[in-house]
Amino acid sequence: MRVMLIAPADGKWRKVGRRSFFNGRTFRFSLLSLLSVAAETPAGVDVSVVDEQIEDIPWDAGVDLVGITCMTALAPRAYEIAAHFRRRGIPVVLGGVHATLCPDEAGQHADAVVVGDAEGIWHRVVADACASELKKEYRNPTAPSLTNLKPVPRHLLKGDRYATVAAIQATRGCPHTCSFCSVSAFHGGRQRQRPVEDVVREAETIGSDFFIFVDDNLTADRDYARRLMEAMIPVGKKWITQSTLAVADDPGFVQLAARAGCIGLFVGLETFNGSNLESVDKTFNKVEEYKRAIRLLHDNGIGVEAGIVLGFEGDRPEVFRRTLKMLDDLHIDAVQVSILTPIPGTETYSSTWHRLRDHDWSHYDFHRVVFQPKHMTIDQLQQGHDWITHEFYRPWRIARRFVRHALRPGGSGTTKYLAAINMAYWGRIRTWGIKGKDPAAAKNAGEHVRGLTSLRRLIPRRAWPCAPLRSRGRAG
Ligand code: B12
């Protein structure tokens, strides 16, 4: 039996994946979703992994079963791929975040859907496919244990095409329930953990001195995280991961994480407006604490990539300029700017569905406005998102960040990582031609001109010497 597992990519990402930054490597890593499915494939079955971001799909491949993973924005592409193989009479199974959040929809495009984790269920899917007895849906009755997971077959990836394939997952899910987040919708506000010794063994044998913990919130359970950090110290490798900023409530823990090899954290700051945080149930983020927390991380040699979301209920056209200033003032090392995207299955989707203006999933990639924001036009939100993304990654800003971080304690340890991440974003912005404009600047310019117009009303006409200025005033 031959199984082909496919990670789809749309044209935009294919363009990024085929560009030769970093010696032909694309800034993408992990593919742990499909590698975990591959790991669960019964012995004796021939399994391959195809990542469309970096390679073409072998449409004519002689395989007996196709498995496709996808996030929401890639669902339409996944369905296209599924249709192709089903036309050839090859059964297709869909799994992953979107299929889990929308199993009925996915089921219309596949022979079977796996809802949730593959562990504990994929071997049955393969056996049923082998016997031509695929059922429409497979799901574990309870989330499977993460003890003794099978080793992931990273050799199935074309390793030389990625920034790194050294990615490990210690925990799945997150105990928080932020209303816009797919992770809370997928994992139901729960986190499961692998035994520390399993994780450490994988870190020791991963064959690279640097790796990524792809966990959603590695530090959520502080006792678990502390045990993991202590066990990671002797491993002596550098790594980055995701966490909330609550990690900085405990300076001792931050020091421990740094000793354990942490050189970078992706933290979802999301916004600099407390009422926005309230509106999405993320009040454990304290805007007034951001500065102290980030300085503490920096002082321990830990770089900070911030996740910022634009388009919350409290955001107005001034939000972009204010956000950029805050990012500069906080000395943020890299940022992932997203547009609030009501992902199906999340609470945000239910609360904003009446304001959805775009139902094409391929636009749900967090960089396109798909709903009517409360205090802005759709165009203002789009332009503002593009503008701040472009501004933050202007070469002079990148250079300034390098200088700043080189002067920080432990700065040199993070140089390679911060350079790679900044250059990856910069390359993507260029490839996609993102520029935008600040909606508040347009508005302020308008106000300025309107100001001149009203001033003119106060001053007698003959006192206005400059005709061009007058005509500009009229236009405004
Ligand atoms: C690591 C990661 C990345 C990495 C690597 C991605 C990769 N393909 O390897 C990078 C940084 C590149 C990335 C980028 C993006 N990401 Co991302 N990413 C993640 C993260 C944190 C972990 C994914 C992972 O490796 N999980 C570990 C595996 C083991 O778990 P799993 O994926 O759930 O897989 C299990 C099951 O779902 C199932 N399964 C999965 N697929 C399949 C397929 C079959 C056939 C079967 C049977 C089962 C099955 O079995 C697996 C084992 O149990 C997830 C969050 C999450 N928890 O999923 C976000 C997440 C998937 N990313 C997300 C987003 C939005 C993005 C970006 C669009 C961000 C952006 N604004 O640019 C980009 C898009 C990139 C692209 N090229 O398209 C969202 C997707 C939301 C959605 N519903 O669409 C998530 C859920 C984060 C979030 N909080 O919302 N991402």
Ligand code: SF4
């Ligand atoms: S803390 Fe992060 S991962 Fe956890 S639910 Fe909130 S946004 Fe999602």
